Amino acid sequence: MKHLTTTLVTALALTAVPLATRAEDFPRRTIELIFPWGPGNAMAGSQLLADAMADELGVSMPVISTPGAAGTKAFMIAMNKPADGYTILDGYVAPLVLQPVLGNADWTYDDFIPLHAASSNAFAIGTSAENDRWADFEEMMAYCAEHPGELRYTTGSRNNLPHMVIAKALQSYDCVAQNIPYTANAEGMSDLKNGVLDFGFINVGEFQQNGDNYAIKLVLSELPASAEAFGNAPSIADLDIDLGLSGLAPLGWNWWLVHKDTPPERVEVLRQAMKAATANPEVRAKAAALGFAFLDWDWDQYDEVVGPVAGQLKAMGDALKWEEEELSKL
Amino acid sequence: MLAQSLIQGLDQFFTPLTLILTTLGVIFGLVVGALPGLGPLMGIVLMLPFAVDMPPVSAMGFLIAIGVGGSCGGSISAILLRIPGTPLAAATLFDGYPMAQKGRAADAIGIAISASALGGLFGGLVLILTAPVLADFASNFAPPEYAMLALTGLISIAVVSDGSLLKGLMTGALGLLIATIGTDEFSTGFRFAFHYEMLNGFHIVAIVVGIFAVSEMAQQVQAGNLNEKPTVKPVRPGFRSVLLTLRHWKNLLRSSTIGAAFGALPGVGGTISTFASYAVAKAMSKPEEGYGKGAEGGVVATESANNATVGGAMVPTLALGIPGEAASAVLIGAMLILGFFPGPALFADQPEIAGGIFLVYLFSNVSLLVVGIVMTPVFVWVLRLKKSYLVPVVLLLCAIGTFALQSSVFDLWVMMGFGVVGILLRAGGYPLAPLVIGVILGPLLENNLRRSLLISREGYWIFLDRPVSAILVAANVLLIASAIFWTIRLRKAQRARRAESPD
Amino acid sequence: MMIRKIHAEWLVTLLFVGVVALVFQQAATDMARQGIASGGPYDNAAAYPKAIAALLGGMVALQLALRLLRARSDEGPDAPGVPLRALLRPALMVAIFALYLGSLAPLGYHLTTPLMLAALMLLAGIRNPVAILVPALLISLGFSFVFEAWLKIVLPGGFLHLNIPW
Numbered sequence: 001m002k003h004l005t006t007t008l009v010t011a012l013a014l015t016a017v018p019l020a021t022r023a024e025d026f027p028r029r030t031i032e033l034i035f036p037w038g039p040g041n042a043m044a045g046s047q048l049l050a051d052a053m054a055d056e057l058g059v060s061m062p063v064i065s066t067p068g069a070a071g072t073k074a075f076m077i078a079m080n081k082p083a084d085g086y087t088i089l090d091g092y093v094a095p096l097v098l099q100p101v102l103g104n105a106d107w108t109y110d111d112f113i114p115l116h117a118a119s120s121n122a123f124a125i126g127t128s129a130e131n132d133r134w135a136d137f138e139e140m141m142a143y144c145a146e147h148p149g150e151l152r153y154t155t156g157s158r159n160n161l162p163h164m165v166i167a168k169a170l171q172s173y174d175c176v177a178q179n180i181p182y183t184a185n186a187e188g189m190s191d192l193k194n195g196v197l198d199f200g201f202i203n204v205g206e207f208q209q210n211g212d213n214y215a216i217k218l219v220l221s222e223l224p225a226s227a228e229a230f231g232n233a234p235s236i237a238d239l240d241i242d243l244g245l246s247g248l249a250p251l252g253w254n255w256w257l258v259h260k261d262t263p264p265e266r267v268e269v270l271r272q273a274m275k276a277a278t279a280n281p282e283v284r285a286k287a288a289a290l291g292f293a294f295l296d297w298d299w300d301q302y303d304e305v306v307g308p309v310a311g312q313l314k315a316m317g318d319a320l321k322w323e324e325e326e327l328s329k330l
Numbered sequence: 331m332l333a334q335s336l337i338q339g340l341d342q343f344f345t346p347l348t349l350i351l352t353t354l355g356v357i358f359g360l361v362v363g364a365l366p367g368l369g370p371l372m373g374i375v376l377m378l379p380f381a382v383d384m385p386p387v388s389a390m391g392f393l394i395a396i397g398v399g400g401s402c403g404g405s406i407s408a409i410l411l412r413i414p415g416t417p418l419a420a421a422t423l424f425d426g427y428p429m430a431q432k433g434r435a436a437d438a439i440g441i442a443i444s445a446s447a448l449g450g451l452f453g454g455l456v457l458i459l460t461a462p463v464l465a466d467f468a469s470n471f472a473p474p475e476y477a478m479l480a481l482t483g484l485i486s487i488a489v490v491s492d493g494s495l496l497k498g499l500m501t502g503a504l505g506l507l508i509a510t511i512g513t514d515e516f517s518t519g520f521r522f523a524f525h526y527e528m529l530n531g532f533h534i535v536a537i538v539v540g541i542f543a544v545s546e547m548a549q550q551v552q553a554g555n556l557n558e559k560p561t562v563k564p565v566r567p568g569f570r571s572v573l574l575t576l577r578h579w580k581n582l583l584r585s586s587t588i589g590a591a592f593g594a595l596p597g598v599g600g601t602i603s604t605f606a607s608y609a610v611a612k613a614m615s616k617p618e619e620g621y622g623k624g625a626e627g628g629v630v631a632t633e634s635a636n637n638a639t640v641g642g643a644m645v646p647t648l649a650l651g652i653p654g655e656a657a658s659a660v661l662i663g664a665m666l667i668l669g670f671f672p673g674p675a676l677f678a679d680q681p682e683i684a685g686g687i688f689l690v691y692l693f694s695n696v697s698l699l700v701v702g703i704v705m706t707p708v709f710v711w712v713l714r715l716k717k718s719y720l721v722p723v724v725l726l727l728c729a730i731g732t733f734a735l736q737s738s739v740f741d742l743w744v745m746m747g748f749g750v751v752g753i754l755l756r757a758g759g760y761p762l763a764p765l766v767i768g769v770i771l772g773p774l775l776e777n778n779l780r781r782s783l784l785i786s787r788e789g790y791w792i793f794l795d796r797p798v799s800a801i802l803v804a805a806n807v808l809l810i811a812s813a814i815f816w817t818i819r820l821r822k823a824q825r826a827r828r829a830e831s832p833d
Numbered sequence: 834m835m836i837r838k839i840h841a842e843w844l845v846t847l848l849f850v851g852v853v854a855l856v857f858q859q860a861a862t863d864m865a866r867q868g869i870a871s872g873g874p875y876d877n878a879a880a881y882p883k884a885i886a887a888l889l890g891g892m893v894a895l896q897l898a899l900r901l902l903r904a905r906s907d908e909g910p911d912a913p914g915v916p917l918r919a920l921l922r923p924a925l926m927v928a929i930f931a932l933y934l935g936s937l938a939p940l941g942y943h944l945t946t947p948l949m950l951a952a953l954m955l956l957a958g959i960r961n962p963v964a965i966l967v968p969a970l971l972i973s974l975g976f977s978f979v980f981e982a983w984l985k986i987v988l989p990g991g992f993l994h995l996n997i998p999w
Contacts, residue, residue, distance in 0.1 A: 028985070028987065029985045029986065029987050030383070030985055030986070032736070039666070039669040039670055039671060043669055044669075047669065059985060060383065060985070062382075062383055063669065064736070065669060066529075066530050067513075067515070068512065068513030068514075068515065068518075068529065068530065069513045069518045069519075069520070069529075070518055073512075073513050073529045073530060076526060076529055077526070077527075077529060077530065080526050080527075104518075150787075152784070152785050157515065158515070158516065158517075158518055159518055178784055178875070179875075180781055180784050180785060181515050181516050181777075181781075182777075182781070183515050183773065183777060184671050184675070186671060186673075186675035186679060187671075187673075187675070189675075190469065190471075190472075190674065190675060191472055191473070191785075194470055194472060196472040196473070196785060197785070209679065210678075210679075327875070328872070328876075380984065383984070496892055496895065496896055496899075497896075499892060500849060500889060500892050500893070500896070503885055503888055503889040503892070504849065504852065504889065506885050507852060507856065507882060507885055507886060507889070510881065510882045510885075514869065514878035516874065516875055516876070516878065517867075517869040517875070517876050517877065517878040519864065519867040519868070519869035519878050520863075520867065521859065521863075521864060521869075521878055521879075521882065522855070522856075522859055544927075544930070547926065548923040548926055548927060549923070551922050551923045551926045551956070551957065552915075552919065552920065552922060552923040556957040556958050557957070557958050557959065717957065718954055718957030718958055718959050719954065719957075719968060721926070721953060721957060722949070722950045722953035722954055722957070722969075722972070723950075723972060725926075725930055725949075725953065726946065726949070726950065726972065726973075726976060727976075729930075729933065729934060729937070730942075730976060730980060730986075730988065733937070733986075733988070733989070734980065734984065734986045737986075737987070739934075739937070739938050742934045742937070743934065746930070746931055746934055749927070749930075750927065751848070753923070753927070754841060754844050754845055754848065755845060757838065757841035757844075758838060758841035758842040758844065758845040759838055759841075759842070760845060776881050779874075779881065780874040780875075780881065781874075783873075783874040784873070784874050784875055
C-alpha cells in the first residue's frame with residue numbers, strides 16, 4: 001500500500017513538473033552538502049552519493065567539509081543558512097544525537113526533516129600490524145589498566161561517535177588512555193601504522209584499502225557482516241563481558257537532513273532524488289568499494305531509527321566524561 | 331608505484347573538461363602574466379573561487395596552468411615594452427628587449443615561449459621523479475616532523491621575502507594567529523568566533539583575494555598612468571623558434587636544472603632562479619654571443635628557469651604539503667577545499683589524484699607551447715588594455731568571486747578587511763606572502779605541535795628524540811641565526827656606505 | 834603633508850598591538866569561560882595563540898627599539914614619501930568598493946555593478962561618458978551572464994529581485 005502511495009506521489013510530482021517549473025523552479029543552482037568531518041574516506045562516500053544525487057537533480061552538489069566541535073559546527077553553519085532546500089546537512093550520529101545528549105548542542109533530531117538514510121560504516125579497534133605486544137584485545141586492556149594514561153590512541157576527531165564507543169569499551173576495563181585528535185583521518189592512520197600511536201579506530205574503508213597495515217583487535221559491532229568486513233576479526237559478540245554496546249548496530253549511520261522550515265515541495269524533490277541515487281546499482285557498487293553500504297531506510301523510518309538511540313548514547317556520553325576526569329587526575 | 335599513479339591519473343586527466351580548462355588556464359595565465367602588475371599568483375587568486383567548485387583534477391589543472399602561463403606571460407611585455415609583466419621576467423629584458431630593438435621581437439617571444447615550455451616540461455620530469463620518492467620518505471613522518479617542517483616553511487619564506495626578516499616573521503605570526511580563529515580541534519572549544527560565520531575561521535579564498543588582489547589594485551591606482559596605452563607592433567612568432575631554442579640545449583638543461591632545484595627549496599622561488607641561471611649562462615657564454623645586447627641564450631636561460639621553478643615548487647607542495655612560496659600556498663588552500671590533503675597520504679591513498687596533477691602539469695606546458703606561439707598576437711594586443719578598465723574589472727571579479735564561494739555577504743567583508751590590511755602592510759614594506767603561508771601552515775603547526783606533546787611522554791624532548799625532527803630543529807635554528815647574521819652585516823655595510831658618501 | 838613609509842609602519846604596529854591585546858583578552862575572558870584556557874595540550878586552546886601573540890609582541894617591541902635607535906643615529910627617513918593628496922585616489926577606490934559591497938545585497942547586482950564600474954572608471958581618469966557607460970553596462974551584463982548562465986550562481990537580486998533569466 002505504501003509503495004502504491006509513493007508511486008502515486010511520484011507520478012503526481014512528475015505530471016506537475018511542467019507547471020511547477022514556472023511557479024517553483026527547484027533546484028536552480030548549486031546545492032551544498034554540509035559535511036561535519038575533515039576530508040577522507042567518509043567524505044569520499046558522501047561525495048559519491050552527492051554526485052549521484054546531483055545527476056538526478058541536474059545541478060552540482062559540492063560537499064563542504066566543515067570539521068570541528070565533534071561535528072556540531074557543521075550543524076550550526078547549516079542551521080544558520082536559509083531554509084530553502086539549497087543546504088543539505090550530512091547528519092551523523094555524533095552531532096545529531098550525541099552532542100545534544102551531552103548538553104553540547106541545543107537541538108534535537110526533531111529540528112530537521114530527513115531526506116533519506118545515507119550509509120552505515122562499521123569500525124573496529126586495531127593496532128599497527130607490527131605491534132606484537134598484546135595477543136588480543138583483553139590483554140591490551142589488562143596492560144592499560146595497569147599503566148593508566150600510558151597508551152595513546154585515536155578516534156579521528158575528539159568526542160565523535162567512535163571516541164564515545166571506544167571510551168565506553170575502555171571504561172568497562174578500567175583503562176585510561178590518552179586520545180589524540182586528528183583533523184584528517186589519513187594522518188591518524190599513518191601514525192597508527194607507524195606505531196606512534198598504540199591503538200586506534202579503523203573504519204571499513206581504511207581496512208579494505210590498507211588492511212595489511214593493521215592488526216584488528218576488536219570489531220565494535222555485533223553484526224556478523226561487520227566482523228566479516230574486517231576479515232572475521234573478533235567482535236564484541238565474542239567477548240565475555242558486556243560492554244553495553246549491544247543493540248546500537250549499525251553504529252555509524254548518517255542521515256541527510258534539511259532545515260525543518262524547508263518548503264515541503266522542495267523536500268519532496270530532494271527526497272526522490274536521494275532515493276533514486278541510493279538505489280542506483282552502479283553507485284552502490286562504487287560505495288561498496290569504499291567500504292560503505294547504503295541504507296534503505298526511508299524518511300518515514302527516521303523517528304523509529306533515531307529516536308531510541310538517544311537513550312543508549314547517554315551511557316556512552318558518561319564514558320567520555322569519565323575519561324576526561326580520569327585523564328585530569330593523572 | 332609511479333607508473334601506476336600515472337595510469338590511474340589518466341582517467342582523471344583525459345576528460346574534455348580537464349583538457350579545456352587546462353588550456354583556458356594557460357591562456358588566462360599568459361594574459362595576466364603579460365599585463366604589468368598582475369602575474370601568476372594574482373591569476374590563480376582571481377580564479378580560485380571558481381576552481382573550488384570543479385572536479386579536483388580539472389580544478390588543479392586550471393590553477394596550475396594559470397601558474398604556468400603566468401610565469402611565461404611576463405616575458406612578452408619585458409621584450410616589447412621593457413616592462414617586465416611580472417618580476418619573474420625582470421631578467422628576460424636584459425637580452426629580450428635588445429633583441430626586439432634589433433627587429434627580432436618575434437624570435438625573442440618565440441624563444442621565450444619555447445624555452446618556458448621546455449623548461450616547464452623538464453620541471454615536470456623532476457616533479458614526477460622526485461615527488462613520489464620524497465612522499466615515500468615522508469610516509470614515516472609523525473607529528474614532531476610535521477610541526478618542525480611547518481616551521482621551516484614559514485621561517486624560510488620570512489627569510490627570503492622582500493623587506494626585513496623581522497617584518498616577514500611578524501606577518502607570518504599574524505597569519506598563524508588568523509589560522510586559530512574558529513573551532514579548536516583538540517578542546518572542541520571556540521576561539522575568536524565573534525560571528526557564527528567565524529566558527530570555521532575566515533574563508534581562505536576571501537583572505538587571499540583581499541590581501542593580494544584588492545591591495546594590488548589600490549597600489550595600481552596610486553601609481554597612476556591608468557590611461558597609458560603603449561604602442562606595440564603586431565608580432566607573429568613561428569614554430570621555428572623551437573629549433574632556435576633547442577640550439578641552446580646545454581643552456582636549456584642547465585637553466586632548467588637550476589630553476590627546478592631552486593623551486594623545490596622553500597622560500598626561494600622563480601625570480602631568484604631566473605637571475606641565478608642568467609648569471610650562470612652569462613658566465614659560461616663566449617664573448618661573441620653578446621649577453622646583454624640581445625643574446626638568444628639570455629632569454630633561454632631566464633625563461634626556462636622560471637617555468638622549471640613551477641615544477642620544482644610543486645615537489646614539496648604535493649609530497650609534504652609544505653608550500654615554498656605564496657602561489658603554492660594558494661594551491662594548497664585550493665586542494666584542501668577540493669577535499670584532499672597534499673602529503674604522503676595523497677600518494678598512498680589517492681594515487682589517481684597525484685598522477686592526474688602530474689599529467690595536467692605536463693599538458694599545460696605542451697599547451698603553452700602551442701597556444702603561446704599561435705596566440706601571441708592576442709597577448710600583444712592585451713598589452714594595450716588600459717588600467718582604467720582593468721582595475722574595475724579585477725575588483726568586480728574579486729567581489730563576485732568571493733560571493734560565489736558560499737553566497738555569503740560576510741565573506742565579502744572579510745575580503746574587504748583583508749584588502750585594507752594588505753594595503754597597510756604593503757605601504758609599510760611588510761611582505762604579504764608569509765601571512766598567507768602562516769594561514770595555510772597554521773593548523774598544521776598548531777595541531778602537530780599539540781599532538782606531539784600529547785604523544786610525548788617527556789614533554790618537548792620528543793622533538794629531539796626523533797632523528798628527522800632533530801635535524802629539522804637544527805635547520806630551523808640555523809636558518810634564523812644565519813638570517814639575523816646577514817641582516818646585521820647588510821645593515822653595517824649600508825651604514826658604512828652612507829658614511830662614505832655624504833650627499 | 835608628506836606620507837612616508839614610517840607612517841604606514843606605525844599603523845601596522847598599532848594593528849599588531851591590537852591583535853596581541855585581543856588574543857590575551859579573549860584568552861582571559863571567553864576562553865576561560867569555556868574552560869579551554871588551562872590544562873595540558875588536550876584541553877588548553879589558549880596556550881598556543883598566547884605563545885604566538887607573545888612572540889609577535891616581542892617582535893613589535895624589538896622593532897620599536899630598532900626604530901628608536903635608527904632615529905637617534907640620525908639616518909633620516911628612508912624614503913621621500915608621497916604627498917597626502919596622492920593617497921586620495923586609492924582611498925576613494927577603497928571607499929567606492931566598500932560602498933559597492935555594502936549595497937550589493939540590499940540593492941542587487943544589476944543596479945549596483947554598472948554604477949561601481951562607472952565610478953571607478955571616472956576615478957581612473959576616463960572622462961568620455963560613452964567610454965564609461967557602454968563598457969560599464971557591457972561588463973556588468975557579461976559577468977552576470979557568465980556567473981548565472983554558466984556557473985549557476987545566483988547573484989544578489991536586491992529588493993527589486995532583479996535577476997535576468999538567461
